[in-house]
Amino acid sequence: MNKIAILDFGSQYAHLIATRIRRLGVYSEILEPSSASAESLKDYAGIILSGGPSSVYEAGSPTVTPEIFELGLPILGICYGHQLITHLLGGKVEPGQGQGREFGKAQITIQKNEGLFSGFASGEKTQVWMSHGDRVTQLPEGFEILASSVDDKYSAVGDAKRNFYGIQFHIEVVHTAKGNEILSNFLNLCGAKRDWDLGNFVDHSIEAIKKQVGDRNVFMLISGGVDSTVAFILLVKALGADRVYGLFVDTGFMRSGERDEVEGVLRAEGIQNLHIYEGTVEFYGALKDVYEPEKKREIIGRVFLEIQSKVAEKLKLSPEKWMLGQGTIYPDTIESGGTKNSDKIKTHHNRVPEIEALIKQGRVLEPLKDLYKDEVREVGEKLGLPASLVWRHPFPGPGLAVRLLCAQAEDWPENHEELQSQINIFLKGKGSSLLGHILPIKSVGVQGDFRTYRHPLALTGETTWEELAALAPALTNHFPEINRVLLTLILQSLESVQITPGSLTPARTKTLQEADKLAMDWLKEIGRSRIVWQMPTVLLPVSVNSEGKESIVLRPIVSEEAMTARFAELPMDKVRELAKVLLQDSQISAVFYDVTNKPPATIEWE
């Protein structure tokens, strides 16, 4: 059959491979490697083995039956998949040390410009995205080198006779300049016809919704973002307005003016069954004195559900007759550790254990759960939703509660003064005049498919975007204690840096709402709100050169699918103007600009 199987070893990107293949016009499916027998794979046109967080030589690491190599099908391994093919066919994989570990952009040089690299020039250099700890050190029999990087001569290898290929870099992310060309070449090697089109999604999905819901109705939580609104409209189309009930919960962590805006948009779409619940008191009560980011997420997810049940009870919507609808999209599932082999980066509010239990009972409807943001937008456009809604920046379900970092006391890495001087020696060695300052707080990141919880490094001094783009990955690759790099705006030095203890309070939310509004209005004014995919504004309980104040971080990024992202390079004179305005708030002592890509940082700060 004309479809590609992707065996998911727990990569953050496994589903990106699937969507890229679909975009290239070939249907693709994701399968669990442990239950994929050679028999079940024989009707596919080709097989891809994804990346993943494990090491092939560790006991218990995920694998696949070696019988797949007897099927006569083309097989492509990516990152962990590449290492697994090597391992299963008799080559060697070892932990990378120092230079062998690569995270971020790298250049490969093409040595064989045919097959997988057909259409490339021999000797061509091309940019790829690396994210790996282990690496191949010896090839299995029959394999040869197809492309190499400076740090890894086995960046791409293959056995053209058997059509087996392995690549160490990620072709599925946009930072690999010609990833689509390589993937398309693999589809050609599979002899796959290009006959898949997202255009049928709306019709297929309406059919699927009708079937899954049967004679029940749907009660849907709406956040006002693109995903839940598109899901809601799709449900209304499939079932009719009478059978769908929308609940919008004001958590108290919305953006300034957001509640009215959301209500306005939905009412304008003719949605009448919309219930607005004022939940501020409940959320602040449950989150009092909670500091740990995962804990916050757990509590928010739970309170959402309690409110939902309360409203359902009040409205007498019996659980047997009413399913729970959610606007979950694919990254929400995978980053919560949703596929068997993936590491848990964070719990999305729509993947807390209570929801998981309802899913098992068949009581949750998530019509967009296999789609990525760009596909949801396309579906939104097909449904005729206004551009202002379809192109809204994503906003996490738990709202500003995520972006309000909480801390009780200073949290420095071990020997932080020594580490800081090593960082400054490193910077000097790179020819930079910037100074680095570790901040006494941690935030979540993602690296090599794992969650990290590490320190940011703030830089001070004169610099350029070019220098920052080169320094940030060099610093996070070299110093495992840090997962983010920030540029300090306006302030020339960070003489003292202290924590201002704080959890989630209405006063802190107000400070962030005001800063966020200024930042979002500014982004529109400078005409960048479409190019910038998302720009979280973050409140850090960090007081710089003062006492009892806080700091703001601006986090503008460019991305296609939120699984990877680059920091956005906005006009520096305008950025400084915004920072000056933000510093006028008597609570704000410093403004930072996050120059870290994803990985190693996440888009959100928490």
Ligand code: XMP
């Ligand atoms: P990260 O921070 O993991 O974010 O790089 C990836 C994308 O997901 C959004 N995000 C969420 N969306 N519920 C959501 O609906 C959540 O709990 C949540 N957490 C993160 C984030 O804004 C970004 O677009």
